[in-house]
Amino acid sequence: MNGSIVKGIFLSFEDHGVARGIPWSVVNEYFPEMFVVVAMGGLVLDAGMGLALWLRPPSQESSVLFLAMAAAFHSFVAFTMSQRIGYTFPAICLAGSLLFLPLGQHKNNGDTSLVEWIKRYATGSPAIARAGPWQRKFTLLWIAIQLALPLRMPIISGGAFPFTSQGYRFSWTMMLHSKSDRITHIGSATTPDGNPTERVFQLGLTYLLPTCPASRTTTNDSYILRSQYMPGTEAPTEDSRTLPLNVMVNSLRHHALLGVYPRHLARVAGGVARIIDSFPQTCPHQPNISVYGVNFVQLNGRGAFCRLFDPTVDLAAADRARSHQNVWQSWRSVALDRAPVGNEYLLLQGLGTSRSRVS
Structure with missing residues (x-):
């Protein structure tokens, strides 16, 4: 208020x-x-x-x-x-x-x-x-759906919906909470004519890391640099091991969508992985690359940032599992807003010890 x-x-x-x-x-x-x-x-x-x-x-x-x-x-x-x-x-x-x-x-x-x-x-x-009886039943069913869809959100998320956005599409709380994945610092800089000016510096805490899975000849995953699949996107202020999301997702609305609905980051990871997979020289001994996600968010501009993604889960594999689900498995995933079984990448339990401080 x-x-x-x-x-x-x-x-x-x-x-x-x-x-x-x-x-x-x-x-x-x-x-x-x-x-x-x-x-x-x-x-x-x-x-x-x-x-x-x-x-x-x-x-x-x-x-x-x-x-x-x-x-x-x-x-x-x-x-x-x-x-x-x-x-x-x-x-x-x-x-x-x-x-x-x-x-x-x-x-x-x-x-x-x-x-x-x-x-x-x-x-x-x-x-x-x-x-008639069918008209009455249809009307009551429609009213029940309008009530059930918003009430689904706190139930399936265990109250963590401000962080995870599970079941958020039919929500009554859209203006009651916000989250950010950036640390903002207002500093000073000098203009070309020598005058001091205010400058905003931001550190993003959401990024995707494509890797080549370990093979018989390697013991650890190896990072895939941008120069291997999208040369020219390297920047001095960005990690060259990460996907250039600022280039791949160039619409402000799409960036806002990814911020509100973190599940779509797995869709992005899966789509980019399929593109990189089409270059066999990227991972010569592996049919599919892996993509891991890092996502920290702060609620309502207060308190500590909480880790939202499990950094050990392959988002590209999770997206492949999603695309191979049958109809009933897809309906389950949609109804519960969950990833396929064994591929859940959102940390759904204990989202940071600072939650009581940011509520």
Whole structure:
């Protein structure tokens, strides 16, 4: 409620050049309370839309109130966040509100709230005699799914979803926590004309290491340097043993996706491994290379960084195992948001001893 998550998100937009020209750092300097206003405004509008639909009998007034709150909420999101998340989310929400929320109500349909109507559907009240049994079952099933998918998140993650993002796609907590995999230091530098200036230095704590597995002639895995498969991507500030993710993943949205959903890093590792495997001279005695991941994250900008990836698990092998699952195994992996059996690379237990300090 103190606006710290909102502040971190909008300040990161400015750092990455997707702030639509809004000087969030200046806003933070002169009016830091603005982020509390934005956070509370989002809470009021988001909760208000639900209350307007659920707790009041449908009427012309409640429909107009809902549409006004939906327009305000999603218009703000579309303007301030579209360069990061795109227009799809706000556009679909606004279109759905306009297309599927009737402004005129049948005289017999507006006698009570939506909560009471759901109760009538569940109990088979005579008041809904026009709804057949299959229509009622479908409606109740749809409502159950809308409740079950978000509730799945804390259950399958054991409460660690702010770190692991397990079951996070249908979430009610997207603005309640954030994580970072970078250490930021604000230092000083000198411009070409000799004037001192402020400079931001960042150390990334997420990287992927491709290796050649040990063979009969070697006892240990050997690192694969960038010059062997993507020459020209070496940089003095980057480890040449790591995959050049800044070159391979050049979209800010894709970088944001990998930050929110760490499981996709295994997809990246598997895809890159298949490309490197096509160069037989890279690992002449092995059919498949290995890719290991390092990922440390900090929650809400406080406390220590926690290791998220098991550094002993081959991400490329995990991705190959995923692609070879049968239908039922795939459904299990999706439902539980787990890697294939024997290939789990997320540390799902005891994510750092500092969790109590960062919650």
